[in-house]
Amino acid sequence: MAAAADNSDKIQITLPSSSFDMYEAEAPSLDLEVSKAELLDMYTKMTVMRRMEMAADGLYKAKKIRGFCHLCNGQEAVSVGMESAIEHTDHVITAYRCHGFTYMRGGSIPSILGELMGKEVGISKGKGGSMHMFASEFYGGNGIVGAQVPLGAGIAFAQKYNDIPSVTFALYGDGASNQGQVFEAFNMAKLWDLPVVFVCENNKYGMGTAANRSSASTEYYKRAGYIPGIKVNGMDVLAIKRACEWAKEWTSSGKGPLVMELSTYRYGGHSMSDPGTTYRTREEIQHMRSTSDPITGLKQIILDNGVATEADLKAIDKDARKEVDEAVKIAEASPEPPLSEFYSDIYQPGTEPPVIRGREPKELYYYN
Numbered sequence: 001m002a003a004a005a006d007n008s009d010k011i012q013i014t015l016p017s018s019s020f021d022m023y024e025a026e027a028p029s030l031d032l033e034v035s036k037a038e039l040l041d042m043y044t045k046m047t048v049m050r051r052m053e054m055a056a057d058g059l060y061k062a063k064k065i066r067g068f069c070h071l072c073n074g075q076e077a078v079s080v081g082m083e084s085a086i087e088h089t090d091h092v093i094t095a096y097r098c099h100g101f102t103y104m105r106g107g108s109i110p111s112i113l114g115e116l117m118g119k120e121v122g123i124s125k126g127k128g129g130s131m132h133m134f135a136s137e138f139y140g141g142n143g144i145v146g147a148q149v150p151l152g153a154g155i156a157f158a159q160k161y162n163d164i165p166s167v168t169f170a171l172y173g174d175g176a177s178n179q180g181q182v183f184e185a186f187n188m189a190k191l192w193d194l195p196v197v198f199v200c201e202n203n204k205y206g207m208g209t210a211a212n213r214s215s216a217s218t219e220y221y222k223r224a225g226y227i228p229g230i231k232v233n234g235m236d237v238l239a240i241k242r243a244c245e246w247a248k249e250w251t252s253s254g255k256g257p258l259v260m261e262l263s264t265y266r267y268g269g270h271s272m273s274d275p276g277t278t279y280r281t282r283e284e285i286q287h288m289r290s291t292s293d294p295i296t297g298l299k300q301i302i303l304d305n306g307v308a309t310e311a312d313l314k315a316i317d318k319d320a321r322k323e324v325d326e327a328v329k330i331a332e333a334s335p336e337p338p339l340s341e342f343y344s345d346i347y348q349p350g351t352e353p354p355v356i357r358g359r360e361p362k363e364l365y366y367y368n
Contacts, residue, residue, distance in 0.1 A: 025228035028246035074267040077294035081240025094171040096131035098141035105138035109327035121334035146179030156196035175206020193256035221261035234264030
């Protein structure tokens with residue numbers, strides 16, 4: 001990745017030609033301008049995100065997190081790069097590997113870790129867990145495979161219907177790419193030219209099955225056929241930033257939907273119950289860590305352009321560790337939600353009916 005620093009706060013960067021593959025569309029420019037402050041901000045957020053996921057790993061192994069827990073170690077560039085390219089008024093909806101997106105959409109670290117532990121401080125009051133986290137203009141964290149894709153098309157429909165000048169990014173994994181509802185959403189989005197970017201996070205494995213064993217075509221960005229597509233190096237936060245800027249401009253200008261494939265990689269298993277080593281080799285994982293890590297890649301750009309020193313970046317790493325450690329203590333100290341929360345958040349405030357079936361215990365009658 002070529003870059004040239006100037007005397008201002010801005011750095012001109014030229015992305016590698018391998019950053020994008022296109023389908024029925026002209027590629028974005030490989031040149032982008034980014035401020036030194038933004039580079040450090042992206043590095044900080046990815047570092048905090050990885051530290052947060054490492055904390056979640058430890059809490060799960062200590063049996064302080066129960067149920068499902070899907071970590072995004074290795075995929076930090078996706079949410080950070082995307083968020084750096086869009087406005088907070090744009091909409092994001094994703095699947096269950098959602099902790100990083102929740103953080104980027106404004107969720108605090110204690111609220112995310114607290115939610116994982118079922119604590120009152122949790123972003124969903126401890127009632128949703130790993131797969132059900134929500135924030136402003138962020139619609140989850142959806143546990144049903146692929147269900148967020150038609151929901152994302154619905155959000156985009158509301159944007160167009162109400163003439164709201166914003167875009168929806170609807171993310172799904174390669175494992176969900178063969179769901180029928182994904183193709184139904186493609187069809188509706190193109191029929192109505194909705195301002196939606198369908199984003200396939202291709203981390204190479206759906207649960208324990210390699211993409212080429214489950215998909216007759218692994219060119220996910222070409223899957224819609226009648227919708228243009230772009231494939232992006234999903235381990236490069238700057239490539240993602242540039243691609244998402246381009247995608248937002250495309251969809252918001254009335255050209256209709258896009259399909260974006262982000263080629264990324266998860267270091268861990270599908271979830272915490274999966275060691276992730278029975279269907280791939282440890283050598284493969286180590287190779288990806290040593291050659292394509294998104295944090296290491298951005299770190300090198302920062303150092304090469306004199307944005308910060310090794311000591312500066314070590315200080316950021318240290319601060320990230322401290323911030324997450326303090327967040328763990330806050331989350332652990334939080335109580336569980338009270339029993340009164342069992343039936344709350346079912347209806348809009350003020351619209352709750354006088355009787356809700358199943359809320360009050362009833363006598364049980366037994367017949368001989």
